[in-house]
Amino acid sequence: METLVVPAGEGHAFAVSEGQKVRVITPKGQQSADFFACSAGDTSEWLSPPHTWMPTRSLHPRVGDVFLSNLRRPMLEFLEDGADGLHDFIIAPCDAIRYRQFGVEGHHRSCAENLVVAMRELGHEITAGPLAVNFFTNTVVEDGFIFSTPASPVVKPGGYVLLQACMDLTCVVSSCPYDLEGPGWAINAPGGPTEIHVELL
Numbered sequence: 283m284e285t286l287v288v289p290a291g292e293g294h295a296f297a298v299s300e301g302q303k304v305r306v307i308t309p310k311g312q313q314s315a316d317f318f319a320c321s322a323g324d325t326s327e328w329l330s331p332p333h334t335w336m337p338t339r340s341l342h343p344r345v346g347d348v349f350l351s352n353l354r355r356p357m358l359e360f361l362e363d364g365a366d367g368l369h370d371f372i373i374a375p376c377d378a379i380r381y382r383q384f385g386v387e388g389h390h391r392s393c394a395e396n397l398v399v400a401m402r403e404l405g406h407e408i409t410a411g412p413l414a415v416n417f418f419t420n421t422v423v424e425d426g427f428i429f430s431t432p433a434s435p436v437v438k439p440g441g442y443v444l445l446q447a448c449m450d451l452t453c454v455v456s457s458c459p460y461d462l463e464g465p466g467w468a469i470n471a472p473g474g475p476t477e478i479h480v481e482l483l
Contacts, residue, residue, distance in 0.1 A: 283483055284481070285479060287477055287478075288479070291391050292457060296482065297322065304447070305481040306455060309440065310476040312471035313458070315457060316375050318397055318455075327353050330413065342370065352412075361444045369418065377392045390459065393456040393458055418437040458475060
């Protein structure tokens with residue numbers, strides 16, 4: 283087993299072979315992990331939440347789901363959920379534009395930036411912005427509106443998910459840097475982001 287530590291607010295890219303298992307863990311709890319994956323042989327084929335939820339009819343990942351690519355090919359199977367189902371398919375990765383819209387001045391790390399930086403370290407230049415599976419992110423849809431509030435259940439320390447690759451992949455996990463406060467929008471624990479662990483089995 284190989285263990286990777288994704289520092290708080292940063293991202294990490296790694297290769298996964300077909301049949302290999304990946305465990306993503308939030309050691310301190312309530313820390314969103316944006317999970318990206320692309321075909322190892324073609325970085326234009328990305329894991330796609332919208333393509334995945336069409337056959338599952340669920341806006342939240344569930345054990346037994348097969349995550350599909352934008353070409354509708356199976357990429358990963360969701361084997362185990364140690365985080366009480368508190369995951370999200372809906373929210374787009376945070377980026378520089380979002381932070382500027384929220385009034386942030388100057389540079390602020392984002393999941394979109396973490397993806398680009400992590401993939402660049404492996405020699406890949408990412409020009410399009412794929413969506414992510416947001417593990418450990420609790421969202422609720424009511425009357426067509428989406429919420430993520432401090433009053434909602436949160437993922438406890440040690441929460442995890444276990445996935446198995448259906449093809450050779452390049453994956454990226456971002457410890458979401460989102461640290462802003464606002465009504466109806468609580469992504470990570472108060473006090474800022476914390477690290478994420480990834481185990482390759």
